[in-house]
Amino acid sequence: MPSDNLWDIAAAEVLKENLENQDGDGAEIWERSLFFMGNKQGGKTSIILRCLDRDEIPRPTLALEYTFGRRARGHNTPKDIAHFWELGGGTSLLDLVCIPITTENIKTISIVLVLDLSKPNELWSTMERLLQVTRKHLEKTLTELEKTNPKLSNEIKLKMCRTLPKDHPDRELIDPFSVPLVIIGSKYDIFQDFESEKRKIICKTLRFVSHYYGASLMFTSKSEPHMAKTRAFINHLAFGLERSKSMSVDLNKPLCVPSGMDSLSHIGSPPVSDSDIGQLYARTPLELWKKAYDKSFPAVNIGDLKDIKDPAKDPQYSEHEVDVMRAQKDQELEQYKRNASRSWKGMEFESHT
Secondary structure, three states: OOOOOHHHHHHHHHHHHHHHOOOOOOOOOOEEEEEEEEOOOOOHHHHHHHHOOOOOOOOOOOOEEEEEEEEEOOOOOOEEEEEEEEEOOOOOOHHHHHOOOOOOOOOOEEEEEEEEOOOHHHHHHHHHHHHHHHHHHHHHHHHHHHHHOHHHHHHHHHHHHOOOOOOOOOOOOOOOOOOOEEEEEEOHHHHOOOOHHHHHHHHHHHHHHHHHOOOEEEEOOOOHHHHHHHHHHHHHHHHOOOOOOOOEOOOOOOOEEOOOOOOHHHHOOOOOOHHHHHHOOOOOHHHHHHHHHHHHOOOOOOOHHHHOOOHHHOHHHOOHHHHHHHHHHHHHHHHHHHHHHHHHHHHHHHHOO
16 A cells, blocks of 8 residues: 655655666665664764755754665666654754654664753753663664564664674663764864863763763764764665774874773763762763763753744745735634634623523
8 A cells, every 4th residue: 555654755865766766686785774863963963964964054944854875886886765753942852752763663773962062061961861862762663673673672672782702891881773873073173272171171071971881982064074083884784885094083083982992991981070970870881971061061951942933934845826825724713713703702791681
């Protein structure tokens, strides 16, 4: 039966087009999915466009947006497909997380969390909320998958356990995601002008969080050298290209830490004094780092819900005929409300006479 789901239709059209262009060689087309989320206006769209080599002016993301990229593995071979999903609205539209993450693609999906380094007071709260909701849905999806395909579900769980080598000293201390996770710190060009102590706190904290979740971490900006490294890493997730294993933890350079290459001993203790640590009550290492980070960068109310604009009034989505009809219907609705109001007032007056 045909699907009435817009995303399924789009994916099916892309697959159909690629199958028609195979030249009959019977080669298999690989499909992967990437789910981008993070701060509003944090640079998610810009990163996606640059990674897809599209020379377009980024527009604000409305709710959940989809695009795709294709790459051939060789001459006269079918092109692999990468599905790019982007969640807009910061933390205000988390109900949409269930759309890009399904039992059908959980084996081939990666999560990309883009954090705005220029807004350190929003960093932890944004990161925490997005990762919590995404992880909860991943666990729910795995539970559903276990009922229909226990072999695949077990395969994904085993892969998660291999985030760190068996002999890694932190193997029992981390809690990795069930799918690949990348944390990208954007706007490094602004961040690099912060005071050194502030940069140190943010860098250490993000290194710990990334290591704890079994994620890769990298900082980037709009400059081509920085974006080139980001593009290479995204291409690894999207098309299976070889991942760079270079690592940089120099505070005076953009961080680049592939998953499994860091350690708690190298990261060090939370960025507070020994006396302050003794006063911080925490049940888990993650909670301890959160409280330590909050001492330097108290969380602010990001007010995502208040900032959401009505897309019907956004000029970039204007259509004259639709807008004229919408204005007419709005006028009819207002007239109906006024008439209804007078009717109720008349009835109330009659009941008192």
